[in-house]
Amino acid sequence: MDLIRSATDLVSAIASGQLTAAQLMRATLDRIETVNGDVNAVVALRDADSLTAEAEAMDAAPHTGPLHGLPIAVKDLVNVAGIPTTQGSPIFRNFIPKSDDLIAARMRAAGAILIGKTNVPEFGLGSHTFNPVYGATCNPYDPARSSGGSSGGAAVALATGMTALADGSDMMGSLRNPAAWNNVYGFRPSWGRVPSEPVGDTFLHQLSTLGPMARSPQDIGLLLDVISGPDTRQPHSCASTPVSPVLPANTKGLRIGWLGDWDGAFPMEEGILAICEKALEVFRDMGCQVEPVAPPFDAERIWNSWITLRSWAVAAGLAPLVDQREMLKDSARWELDRGLAMSAMEVHNASVIRSAWYRRAAALFEEYDALVLPAAQVWPFDVTQPHPTEINGVEMDTYHRWMQVVVPVSLLGLPCLAAPAGFGAAGLPMGIQIFGPRGSDAALLSLGAAYHDRTRWPQKRPAM
Template sequence: MTELHYLTATEMARLLRAREVSAVELLEAHLARVEQVNPAVNAIVTLVAERALDEAKAADAAGPKGPLHGVPVAHKDLADTANIRTTYGSPLFADHVPAKDDLLVERLRKAGAITVGKTNTPEFGTGSHTVNEVFGATRNPYDLSRSAGGSSGGAAAALATGMVPLADGSDMGGSLRNPASFCNVVGLRPTPGRVPDISDTAAWYTLAVSGPMARSVEDLELMLSVMSGFDPRSPYSIKEPFAPDPETSVKGLRVAFSPDLGGLPVDPETAAVTASAVTVFEGLGARVEQVDLDLSDADDAFRIYRAWYYALSFGDLEGLGANTAWNVEQGRKVTGADLARAEKLRSGLYQRMAAFFDTYDVLIAPVSQVPPFPVERPYVDEINGVKLPDYLSWMRSAYWISVLHAPAASVPAGFTSAGLPVGVQIVGRPFADARVLRVARAFEQATGYGTRRPGL
């Protein structure tokens, strides 16, 4: 029998509505799991157990309401949570306690979810390895000597170990997808505007998005249905709330496979696991074709827009960590001509990919170019003998996709010979989030890789 903390969120919600389990009982099972495994992985960095227990008691007394009634969740430490410490992974905000919830937190709580705590992130989400000077590093639950990925690494590790069934995250260059791949869970970078974000400084910025993480696609769809929907304070907010695709089969779908997105170096074991997805989809009746795809124009566009954003958002702060400071410094060098070039490159790439998705329903590719690396390493500086110039370069397989304005999911796809998880990236046409998750769900059900738990 599945332990209570490893049930799906969908099943937890059903049991709670039927009063076959109480919110207090469910929460206590998760708090016990936090006590048991969190010291090893360092995923939840601020725990609000007493507050959560009070909310669970109130939920039991009030009775079921909302699709997430009584379901425990954790919020990334970039998301503001009213009256709960929110550090953004930075010593500059080590004691910061917001007065107001971010919109996504507000929506999850309104749906009945109970906040357990905050999950670890690098400073301001800067990088795909979760380590900061406030809380230290989050470790991979499948091998504690390895990285959990980032920047939603705390969320991914908490999900993989059964500390929570649902967790939110954010993604500019892969931060919902990379940690999902590293920790054998599911993460979705939704189409920008699917989950509205509210900003006073960069309201039109579409490279950074918020999104859901879970242990199954069905749970991720449940969470996304709650997080999505129009908000007038977001200028590109999508009007319709998300609804899962009722179709389950992928038979006849046109699947493009790119092993390297146009010449990127990819670790051999990562490449082998990713390529194995082709056989799975062919077995499901999809029409798979390997494509010669060149997304290299995305590199310059991403770096220019990212640098500009960092200078805008963090340029006035003193005492930033090395990675954040480097991004700010790059942003201060951006000129009007640079922004014009980035816009032209991104526009051309968008139109070429629009034509691409007239031919193919989805694209599958590596999420990350490497499997989880040693936790002491700040970043990957070499892949297959190819030296990488900076800490961003090893994540091009994710951040090139960010430029496309497209939904992209990471789904467990297998393991290396050392037992380290590897995900496959499923990318769809902009606004086709439901189709991406339909394909992800079919793959997940055909393989069952996501049911393999860490040995903690």
């Protein structure tokens, strides 16, 4: 069975009787057995007999929804009943939830068979998937390299054909960086479209969001519709019009703004800007007007606002573990200590900067239908390295400064499609970020579908 087929094709084949859920499950488990040992993307896999029995029961039952019979491994930051949720931390090594988080419940209700987990960095911190529970997830294009993160396991599972859809989450590029480094698509939806788990504070922290990953914008749309929609327990969750089926946009005359390296504010390794600019030629060939855009806002002000609000949010999540601080990795301790030391006015002032950047971005979107940035500043690095410490001689002053290019989008909660841009001289993938104003999710996916029709990069997969 060709497991690089689209999720849309697979669920259609099951619905029509051309394929059974049991056949797909057996092929999926065979694929995982063949390739996962080399990349370590799928973890906490349920036993084959139970999964096969669940698939057979699905075949005998009425059609349950748009994901009926589709195997999905869920990111290991999400609780799934009966499957360990470690968050990559020894603290939670033996934690087995009794109920599903909202996103897992929505996928299950849509007919997905939840088979296990995809690997993450500890607590999802840092765009490099390694942890002391399961180890590192390797890049399928070069197993000596990082897969990115925090949705690194999800991206690798897609790239190697172990799953057809994957969920991810994105605070600081956690859907976008691994998508770029593994030659797949990742979509950060407009903030509030996909509600988080309704626990703790649901008013203040507006940075991280859940979202879909896939090998095409059409498949992104399939999963996005399943996980989208309001949750009455959360004040910022919002109603959303379905995006599927995602059809290619009429791109003639669309205006695309190219932000590049923000006039040097984001140092880039050699070859990244060139490969992204080559991807922009695809948009020109489709009739778009592609123009360079001068830096619209001071990059350092955006960064300072970001690291304040991020540390505040991360510390709020880690605060219950303060007595176990020594068991946390260094980046988690750094975020925890910064957040706990902040004053309310520091947080307020950071949000004032965020508001100013939002107003400036809104004015830009009166001129442009979409803006484009590279999806990463470095190529996939040595899998044994915790994080890059410099780029082209420029020292990185934090564990995450090397991913600064994703922050202009994250800070504002804008929708953004990470799309493959091709391969560099060493054969490693790279990608671009295509983003627009809040609420432009459907338009971005349609633009991405037109681009995908011209490129089809994810179908050029690793030879594994």
